[in-house]
Amino acid sequence: MRAGMERRSDLIGLSPQALRAEIRQAHWDGPTAGLASGYAQANLVILPQTFAYDFLLFCQRNPKPCPVLEVTDPGDWRLSYAASGTDLRKDVPRYRIFHHGQVAEEVTDIEDIWREDFVSFLLGCSFTFEAAMIRAGLPIRHVDEGHNVPMYRTTLPCRPAGGFGGAMVVSMRPVAREHVSRAIQVTARYVLAHGAPVHVGDPTAIGIPDLEHPDFGQADAIYEGEVPVFWACGVTPQVAAQHAKPPVMITHSPGHMFVTDLRDEDLTIW
Amino acid sequence: MRAGMERRSDLIGLSPQALRAEIRQAHWDGPTAGLASGYAQANLVILPQTFAYDFLLFCQRNPKPCPVLEVTDPGDWRLSYAASGTDLRKDVPRYRIFHHGQVAEEVTDIEDIWREDFVSFLLGCSFTFEAAMIRAGLPIRHVDEGHNVPMYRTTLPCRPAGGFGGAMVVSMRPVAREHVSRAIQVTARYVLAHGAPVHVGDPTAIGIPDLEHPDFGQADAIYEGEVPVFWACGVTPQVAAQHAKPPVMITHSPGHMFVTDLRDEDLTIW
Numbered sequence: 001m002r003a004g005m006e007r008r009s010d011l012i013g014l015s016p017q018a019l020r021a022e023i024r025q026a027h028w029d030g031p032t033a034g035l036a037s038g039y040a041q042a043n044l045v046i047l048p049q050t051f052a053y054d055f056l057l058f059c060q061r062n063p064k065p066c067p068v069l070e071v072t073d074p075g076d077w078r079l080s081y082a083a084s085g086t087d088l089r090k091d092v093p094r095y096r097i098f099h100h101g102q103v104a105e106e107v108t109d110i111e112d113i114w115r116e117d118f119v120s121f122l123l124g125c126s127f128t129f130e131a132a133m134i135r136a137g138l139p140i141r142h143v144d145e146g147h148n149v150p151m152y153r154t155t156l157p158c159r160p161a162g163g164f165g166g167a168m169v170v171s172m173r174p175v176a177r178e179h180v181s182r183a184i185q186v187t188a189r190y191v192l193a194h195g196a197p198v199h200v201g202d203p204t205a206i207g208i209p210d211l212e213h214p215d216f217g218q219a220d221a222i223y224e225g226e227v228p229v230f231w232a233c234g235v236t237p238q239v240a241a242q243h244a245k246p247p248v249m250i251t252h253s254p255g256h257m258f259v260t261d262l263r264d265e266d267l268t269i270w
Numbered sequence: 271m272r273a274g275m276e277r278r279s280d281l282i283g284l285s286p287q288a289l290r291a292e293i294r295q296a297h298w299d300g301p302t303a304g305l306a307s308g309y310a311q312a313n314l315v316i317l318p319q320t321f322a323y324d325f326l327l328f329c330q331r332n333p334k335p336c337p338v339l340e341v342t343d344p345g346d347w348r349l350s351y352a353a354s355g356t357d358l359r360k361d362v363p364r365y366r367i368f369h370h371g372q373v374a375e376e377v378t379d380i381e382d383i384w385r386e387d388f389v390s391f392l393l394g395c396s397f398t399f400e401a402a403m404i405r406a407g408l409p410i411r412h413v414d415e416g417h418n419v420p421m422y423r424t425t426l427p428c429r430p431a432g433g434f435g436g437a438m439v440v441s442m443r444p445v446a447r448e449h450v451s452r453a454i455q456v457t458a459r460y461v462l463a464h465g466a467p468v469h470v471g472d473p474t475a476i477g478i479p480d481l482e483h484p485d486f487g488q489a490d491a492i493y494e495g496e497v498p499v500f501w502a503c504g505v506t507p508q509v510a511a512q513h514a515k516p517p518v519m520i521t522h523s524p525g526h527m528f529v530t531d532l533r534d535e536d537l538t539i540w
Contacts, residue, residue, distance in 0.1 A: 053323040056330065060338050061351075068330050081331075081429070159351070191461060191539050269461050269539060 011035050016259045017085065023259075024090040029108045031255040032093060033127060033143075040193065040264050041257035042069055042082065043123040043234040044092055045241075046110075046250040049074045052119040054162025058240055059121070061159035065168050065236035067124040067192040069260070069267075075116040082122050082260040089114050094253035101242035106253055118250075123234055125257055126171055128193035128264045129186070133173075136186045141174050141220045148255060149173070150214035151233050155207025156198065158236065163244030169235040170198060172211065174226040183229060192267035199230040206230065216254065281305050286529045287355060293529075294360045299378045301525040302363060303397060303413075310463065310534050311527035312339055312352065313393040313504040314362055315511075316380075316520040319344045322389040324432025328510055329391070331429035335438050335506035337394040337462040339530070339537075345386040352392050352530040359384050364523035371512035376523055388520075393504055395527055396441055398463035398534045399456070403443075406456045411444050411490045418525060419443070420484035421503050425477025426468065428506065433514030440468060440500040442481065444492045453499060462537035469500040476500065486524065 006027045011019060016036045022028045032041055047055055052071075059066035070082045077088040089111045097104050097113070126149065130140050142149045149171045156168040175183045180200060188196035199206045211228060212219050216235055222228055241249050252258060276297045281289060286306045292298045302311055317325055322341075329336035340352045347358040359381045367374045367383070396419065400410050412419045419441045426438040445453045450470060458466035469476045481498060482489050486505055492498055511519050522528060 053326070056323070056326055057341055060326065060330070060341060071327055071330060188539060195539060269458060269465060 005029070016083065016261050019259050020083070020086065020091045023093050024087060026108060029093045029256070032257045032259055033255060036259045037131070038263060040069075040260045040262040040267050041125045041127045042260050043125050043237070044088070044250075044252045044258045045121040045123065045237050046088070046118050047121070047246055048115070048248065049117040049119050051162075051244060051246045054164055054244065055121065055237070057161035058158070058164035058237070059123070061161055062168070062236065064194055064198060064232035065158070065234065067194060069122040069124055069192060069262070072120040074119050077114065077120070079122070082262050084261060088120050088258070092252045092256060092258050094256040096251045096253045098238070098241060098246075098249040098251070100247060101245040101249070110250055122258060122260070123237070124190070124193035124267050125234055126194055126231060127257070128267050129190045129195075129231070131264055132186050132190060133183060136182060138175065138179050138183055138186065142218070145220070148217035150211070150219050151216035151235055152203070152208045153215045153239065158240060160243075164237075164240040165243045166239045167207070168198070169216070169233040169239055170206070170230040171217070171233040172214075172220070172228050172230050174220055174222045175229045177225055177227050180227055180229065187231065189268040190264070191269050193264075194232045194234070197229045197231050201227050203228055203230075275299070286353065286531050289529050290353070290356065290361045293363050294357060296378060299363045299526070302527045302529055303525060306529045307401070308533060310339075310530045310532040310537050311395045311397045312530050313395050313507070314358070314520075314522045314528045315391040315393065315507050316358070316388050317391070317516055318385070318518065319387040319389050321514060321516045324434055324514065325391065325507070327431035328428070328434035328507070329393070331431055332438070332506065334464055334468060334502035335428070335504065337464060339392040339394055339462060339532070342390040344389050347384065347390070349392070352532050354531060358390050358528070362522045362526060362528050364526040366521050366523045368508070368511060368516075368519040368521070370517060371515040371519070380520055392528060392530070393507070394460070394463035394537050395504055396464055396501060397527070398537050399460045399465075399501070401534055402456050402460060403453060406452060408445070408449050408453055408456065412488070415490070418487035420481070420489050421486035421505055422473070422478045423485045423509065428510060434510040435513045436509045437477070438468070439486070439503040439505040439509055440476070441487070441503040442484075442490070442498050442500050444490055444496040445499045447495055447497050450497055450499065457501065459538040460534070461539050463534075464502045464504070467499045467501050471497050473498055473500075
């Protein structure tokens with residue numbers, strides 16, 4: 001922990017606005033899981049304007065991995081819908097900078113590299129449906145074990161748009177067989193947070209050879225009586241960008257999300 | 271009925287593909303309501319590529335009036351998702367051509383004015399949720415009376431994008447008070463066909479002074495024990511375009527929809 005940093009326990013119970021202020025003032029650069037409980041967190045993708053149409057179309061064509069919450073006007077670091085008083089250049093704990101689709105560095109603020117042609121996309125995040133599962137009494141292994149969710153590249157094709165393409169990335173949660181139907185129903189409502197699972201039961205059917213070796217995050221054991229359940233994952237656009245190879249793209253760092261003012265319930269259909 | 275035209279009764283029971291073939295061969299230029307039952311029909315909006323990003327963003331910001339089913343690549347009159355073997359220049363019974371946001375003419379094919387920079391947007395249509403209401407035993411006044419649904423400009427603001435803006439247009443159906451909750455539940459599932467109502471009960475609350483004078487379509491009587499229920503309407507993008515004033519925009523003519531190969535159920539969340 002660096003000087004001036006808060007402890008995570010000091011952040012519990014803060015409103016989204018207060019939490020973003022701590023992050024903006026560089027008092028927190030850690031993960032956001034479990035913070036601002038009840039409020040939706042979001043994936044962030046920032047691209048030059050010349051890539052914005054193709055990326056927005058990619059999201060329209062692949063709404064389960066890429067559920068769009070808000071798109072900013074070019075150069076604008078504020079939001080008009082998902083949060084107020086924001087500065088997207090500073091309000092995310094950690095950013096990843098990609099050059100030509102490859103991770104180049106990780107930083108805690110992007111003010112000095114901000115460009116007037118940057119368009120920011122906020123996409124719904126799995127924390128929203130995980131909170132709903134927990135409210136329904138469905139345990140989540142990786143949350144209970146305190147590590148990142150296991151994520152896998154699949155052979156499920158995304159519908160391409162311009163240069164953006166590739167396969168869908170999914171996250172996996174082991175679910176007790178008697179809870180599978182409920183897990184699907186509980187998460188399906190959150191259409192702006194990946195919604196219902198894309199596959200239940202057979203990893204090899206979607207091109208995952210070995211659950212013990214996830215492509216991102218950490219593996220989870222699957223116990224007797226449990227079924228692996230797969231949801232579309234917000235890492236998908238990063239893989240899509242490896243196809244489009246934009247000269248620059250900026251995202252949040254995994255687990256270090258943008259915390260919105262939207263309630264989790266705002267990401268349901270209504 | 272012009273020479274070579276089919277009678278409507280000859281079209282009942284045709285598959286979407288066969289119906290589009292009749293339309294393409296100029297054997298039918300009438301309304302599509304009730305045809306290809308079980309398959310989703312769609313609003314069509316064609317714009318020059320320079321307006322495509324702003325319009326796609328307008329749809330993302332206003333998903334209830336503008337639920338996007340598919341966006342074509344520039345110049346492409348085929349579809350890759352919603353239907354196969356299509357020619358969007360001929361497969362709609364009647365097109366409306368707008369110049370600078372105003373209706374200029376109505377034609378039955380647009381092959382001669384097609385441009386390589388045209389991008390086509392298919393948007394979900396209320397026929398889908400009306401079919402679901404009918405399946406649920408909820409009567410629909412304008413269907414029973416065989417006229418077009420009454421539509422109204424409201425004071426509900428759309429979230430603007432580029433030049434596209436203005437207020438939401440809604441359609442109104444009288445619903446028996448004891449059926450209101452069911453009507454909401456039945457239609458809410460069809461998130462890609464306007465979904466749940468945007469207002470129930472008080473037209474003046476959304477800026478409609480007089481239900482007897484709709485801005486589009488024909489008025490419906492509201493009987494004792496009925497409540498006016500308002501759904502977001504696919505005419506909204508035509509009003510939005512009156513703000514953006516694109517030099518050219520082409521849509522279907524009201525009620526003369528594009529018939530897709532998608533089943534109505536494909537327009538639910540899943």
